[in-house]
Amino acid sequence: MSQEPSDKRNIPALDADGLSRRSFLRTSAVFTTGLAAIAAGLAPLRNLKDFTSMEQFVQKYYKELTPEDMEKVLKRIENEVEQQYGIRPHVRDLKPMNGVEFVYCLNLTRCIGCRKCVHACVAENNQSRNPEIQYIRVLQMTNGSFDMEKAVHDYDPAEVPQKGHFYMPVQCQQCHNPPCVKVCPVHATWQETDGITVIDYDWCIGCRYCEAACPYWARRFNFTKPAIPKDRLNPNMAYLGNRPRKQGVMEKCHFCIQRTRAGRYPACVEVCPAGTRKFGNILDPNSEVSYILKNKRVFIQLKEELGTSPRFFYYFDV
Amino acid sequence: MITAIRNYLVFLLRCIRIAFVGDWRYYAWMGLLTVFCMLGLNAYAKQLANGLVVTGMSDQVSWGVYIANFTFLVGVAAAAVMMVIPVYIYDNEELHDLVIFGELLAVAAIIMCLSFVTVDLGRPDRFWHLIPGIGQLNFPSSMLSWDVIVLNGYLLLNVHICGYLLYSRYHHRKPARWFYIPFVFIAIFWAISIHTVTAFLYVGLGGRPFWNSAIIGPRFLASAFTAGPALIILALQVIRRVTNYHISDKALLTLRSIVQVSMIINVFLLVCEIFTEFYAGGLHVVSSKYLYLGFHGYHALVPWIWTAITFNLTAMVLLVLPVSRSLRWLNLTCALCITGIWIEKGMGLVIPGFIPTPLGEMAEYSPSLNETLVCFGIWAFGLMCYTVFLRMAVPILQGNISKSNEGEFLQGSPRHEVTLPQ
Amino acid sequence: MKPPTKTSVILLVLMGVFLALAAGFSLNLWGRPASRPDIPLVDPAFISTDTVRTSYAELAAQKGDLSDFDCYGCHEKGKPPILRFDANQNLIIPKEHSDIVMKHGSHNRNNLCFNCHNETNLEVLQTRDGRELKFSESTQLCGSCHGPTYRDWGAGAHGRTSGYWNRDMGEITRKDCVSCHNPHSPKFPGRKPAPPPHPLRPLDKPKLEAKE
Numbered sequence: 001m002s003q004e005p006s007d008k009r010n011i012p013a014l015d016a017d018g019l020s021r022r023s024f025l026r027t028s029a030v031f032t033t034g035l036a037a038i039a040a041g042l043a044p045l046r047n048l049k050d051f052t053s054m055e056q057f058v059q060k061y062y063k064e065l066t067p068e069d070m071e072k073v074l075k076r077i078e079n080e081v082e083q084q085y086g087i088r089p090h091v092r093d094l095k096p097m098n099g100v101e102f103v104y105c106l107n108l109t110r111c112i113g114c115r116k117c118v119h120a121c122v123a124e125n126n127q128s129r130n131p132e133i134q135y136i137r138v139l140q141m142t143n144g145s146f147d148m149e150k151a152v153h154d155y156d157p158a159e160v161p162q163k164g165h166f167y168m169p170v171q172c173q174q175c176h177n178p179p180c181v182k183v184c185p186v187h188a189t190w191q192e193t194d195g196i197t198v199i200d201y202d203w204c205i206g207c208r209y210c211e212a213a214c215p216y217w218a219r220r221f222n223f224t225k226p227a228i229p230k231d232r233l234n235p236n237m238a239y240l241g242n243r244p245r246k247q248g249v250m251e252k253c254h255f256c257i258q259r260t261r262a263g264r265y266p267a268c269v270e271v272c273p274a275g276t277r278k279f280g281n282i283l284d285p286n287s288e289v290s291y292i293l294k295n296k297r298v299f300i301q302l303k304e305e306l307g308t309s310p311r312f313f314y315y316f317d318v
Numbered sequence: 319m320i321t322a323i324r325n326y327l328v329f330l331l332r333c334i335r336i337a338f339v340g341d342w343r344y345y346a347w348m349g350l351l352t353v354f355c356m357l358g359l360n361a362y363a364k365q366l367a368n369g370l371v372v373t374g375m376s377d378q379v380s381w382g383v384y385i386a387n388f389t390f391l392v393g394v395a396a397a398a399v400m401m402v403i404p405v406y407i408y409d410n411e412e413l414h415d416l417v418i419f420g421e422l423l424a425v426a427a428i429i430m431c432l433s434f435v436t437v438d439l440g441r442p443d444r445f446w447h448l449i450p451g452i453g454q455l456n457f458p459s460s461m462l463s464w465d466v467i468v469l470n471g472y473l474l475l476n477v478h479i480c481g482y483l484l485y486s487r488y489h490h491r492k493p494a495r496w497f498y499i500p501f502v503f504i505a506i507f508w509a510i511s512i513h514t515v516t517a518f519l520y521v522g523l524g525g526r527p528f529w530n531s532a533i534i535g536p537r538f539l540a541s542a543f544t545a546g547p548a549l550i551i552l553a554l555q556v557i558r559r560v561t562n563y564h565i566s567d568k569a570l571l572t573l574r575s576i577v578q579v580s581m582i583i584n585v586f587l588l589v590c591e592i593f594t595e596f597y598a599g600g601l602h603v604v605s606s607k608y609l610y611l612g613f614h615g616y617h618a619l620v621p622w623i624w625t626a627i628t629f630n631l632t633a634m635v636l637l638v639l640p641v642s643r644s645l646r647w648l649n650l651t652c653a654l655c656i657t658g659i660w661i662e663k664g665m666g667l668v669i670p671g672f673i674p675t676p677l678g679e680m681a682e683y684s685p686s687l688n689e690t691l692v693c694f695g696i697w698a699f700g701l702m703c704y705t706v707f708l709r710m711a712v713p714i715l716q717g718n719i720s721k722s723n724e725g726e727f728l729q730g731s732p733r734h735e736v737t738l739p740q
Numbered sequence: 741m742k743p744p745t746k747t748s749v750i751l752l753v754l755m756g757v758f759l760a761l762a763a764g765f766s767l768n769l770w771g772r773p774a775s776r777p778d779i780p781l782v783d784p785a786f787i788s789t790d791t792v793r794t795s796y797a798e799l800a801a802q803k804g805d806l807s808d809f810d811c812y813g814c815h816e817k818g819k820p821p822i823l824r825f826d827a828n829q830n831l832i833i834p835k836e837h838s839d840i841v842m843k844h845g846s847h848n849r850n851n852l853c854f855n856c857h858n859e860t861n862l863e864v865l866q867t868r869d870g871r872e873l874k875f876s877e878s879t880q881l882c883g884s885c886h887g888p889t890y891r892d893w894g895a896g897a898h899g900r901t902s903g904y905w906n907r908d909m910g911e912i913t914r915k916d917c918v919s920c921h922n923p924h925s926p927k928f929p930g931r932k933p934a935p936p937p938h939p940l941r942p943l944d945k946p947k948l949e950a951k952e
């Protein structure tokens with residue numbers, strides 16, 4: 001339905017020539033100051049150092065990289081790390097081994113809550129010290145309850161373990177049915193054949209949907225540029241593992257992929273003074289994890305009712 | 319063919335030009351919005367340079383006002399379709415042209431949604447990873463991938479429908495029914511889907527019991543169909559005031575009845591939610607306790623949610639009473655609806671899902687100055703888009719910009735581009 | 741000269757605001773990222789994989805100081821040491837061995853040196869069923885009473901495993917019982933934990949309710 005124009009009024013800007021020149025000057029003056037304000041407003045982008053390189057921007061998805069592509073990528077990473085930290089690292093792309101499925105067992109009778117595992121992990125995996133990123137969170141639980149609402153995260157008594165409490169470290173459970181893999185919009189996180197859920201740090205867009213989805217609060221986000229002291233950098237790196245991450249991407253426990261795919265124990269297992277942590281290949285009947293799951297009477301998975309089917313078992317000594 | 323392209327380009331040129339022309343109130347409004355856009359742009363530049371640490375988010379509460387605003391605005395965009403249904407299904411001629419204003423609001427709202435999601439990303443430069451075929455879109459597993467598809471599809475649908483109808487009006491042509499009616503009906507279903515998909519983003523997370531509930535989808539739709547038409551009621555009155563486009567009160571009252579029914583359903587669903595959470599109790603209702611009552615001394619959201627509930631209940635009562643048929647009361651009611659639902663859907667849904675964390679840690683959230691400026695910037699940008707859309711659409715619908723006076727425009731003496739009230 | 745229209749006034753004000761904004765942006769007057777407090781680096785002791793004790797076998801392998809195990813440097817051969825008890829049947833530790841605290845089990849059950857040490861030959865250990873073991877074989881002594889734990893230790897489920905989980909690629913390292921447990925008071929003493937996590941934003945703990 002057309003409306004009849006009931007009233008016409010000429011806009012000054014479109015009037016006779018005299019006014020249109022004035023209005024042109026007036027408008028362009030406003031535009032210029034506006035553009036100046038926008039330019040000044042974008043000034044903080046000057047500080048956008050090493051946000052991304054052209055190579056990294058066009059880098060293909062991990063599963064589409066040919067071995068030659070991967071060589072170039074690893075070289076790029078080694079160069080970047082050397083430039084930033086002054087140490088030339090050794091970055092490998094370790095593939096999963098055949099006939100291997102990793103399982104982790106944690107003995108709740110033994111954990112004393114010393115948090116050495118937390119810091120060994122930080123040291124091994126080149127995590128940011130400020131802001132602090134720690135993959136493992138140790139909960140001080142009250143005897144008689146598995147209610148995490150009653151857990152204390154920031155306990156700092158003179159001595160651990162404290163009477164009336166038990167300690168439960170939580171990290172990525174490497175679930176069989178991982179909610180984080182389900183929700184990632186770009187396939188930046190997926191589960192490999194040996195059971196480790198990995199992240200391609202060069203593919204992640206930082207939407208943090210996986211962090212919202214994880215029922216174990218296992219994933220961490222780089223809210224800003226991570227800070228790793230140069231003298232504590234671990235130069236033995238893996239592409240899907242402990243190579244330094246950039247601002248804006250997710251990270252999490254990957255079972256020390258640079259160690260485990262080379263046949264070694266993760267850092268948290270190596271450092272535990274109470275022998276609480278057990279790791280190995282569940283498909284090997286002679287591994288300690290097979291022994292535990294065959295012989296211990298009581299072992300559980302966290303939040304089993306959610307159907308995530310973690311590869312992480314908490315057991316008790318009987 | 320060449321003529322067709324040339325015609326279209328001239329049409330676009332006129333549309334763009336008219337956006338820069340207006341009276342002092344137009345310049346004041348657009349100027350104000352530009353200022354907020356600039357503040358937002360600067361704040362976002364700081365966020366790009368320093369990372370999301372400049373916001374109030376943390377690993378404990380990893381989504382904040384950006385996603386809250388996104389959720390609210392998807393609802394507004396979906397609600398534009400609420401005007402389409404009466405016109406095309408129930409043949410309500412009163413609302414016919416107003417459908418365009420509603421769909422233009424949907425376009426502006428979707429632009430705001432996409433902006434809010436982009437500013438929330440840690441690595442926006444990697445957006446191309448989301449493009450199917452070029453990137454690795456995790457469809458159909460990830461609900462976010464569904465959201466990318468349906469939001470962009472909805473944007474295209476509405477741009478097509480509005481663009482085609484306006485262009486036909488420009489040419490004084492009756493629009494070919496096959497070229498837009500099917501899209502209109504698709505848009506009705508698509509609108510429901512964009513909001514359902516957004517709801518499923520939350521519902522699908524088993525690890526967050528506050529969200530993992532079947533009622534969230536219906537609640538989203540009910541609150542969207544309350545806040546959306548309420549916004550349209552207010553927008554239509556603004557159009558009535560600043561142009562002399564005739565909008566009858568009957569149109570406003572039709573929209574009022576939509577808001578009325580939707581708000582009643584929304585409040586009913588709230589009651590259902592509260593009963594379900596609190597009657598049986600148990601460990602999984604901690605987030606609800608935190609939101610409505612405070613938990614262990616943490617109570618930052620309690621005043622917000624009760625304000626929202628008060629607003630919604632007041633609005634519901636006013637909507638049921640005939641007093642809201644008077645425009646002054648109706649406007650107050652709409653304002654209450656919009657604010658109440660923004661709080662309840664934004665902060666009252668997104669934030670409590672993270673508190674406490676899945677490991678039981680309590681960590682509260684409040685947006686930082688930077689985050690707030692970015693939000694204002696995007697809202698200002700959206701309002702700017704909508705103003706520009708209306709600035710183009712109203713003269714076209716009134717016939718002031720049409721093929722017949724193209725000649726005048728091209729010769730440089732367009733005296734009849736705009737009509738303004740005295 | 742026409743008086744300035746309302747539009748001109750608005751545009752002039754807008755110019756002023758834009759210039760003010762440009763100044764504000766350039767001088768970075770607001771929205772600066774808050775400075776985060778320094779987080780001290782963790783004490784390297786917390787990432788050390790060293791065990792708290794060193795067993796006899798390890799000392800011997802490292803060619804360390806074994807003088808602590810040279811019993812007949814002080815004791816007389818052929819003369820079993822005499823144990824003394826106080827009025828409450830508690831063992832009195834002689835001042836030469838004052839660094840030993842006897843707390844092996846509850847109710848003084850095992851506070852008897854010769855449950856494990858051989859009084860006639862102080863350089864060996866003895867099990868309850870009469871086996872003699874060298875100090876480097878002390879694990880079997882522990883296992884002779886602590887059966888289930890010994891069984892678990894043998895399978896790798898008790899005590900730390902280090903090195904290579906993949907036996908084809910390298911050696912697995914196991915520790916003896918006494919590398920972690922003091923045989924005279926085996927229960928782990930309490931220790932100071934590593935510092936608690938530092939959150940990105942201060943988690944304001946309300947004063948109303950303090951958690952334990």
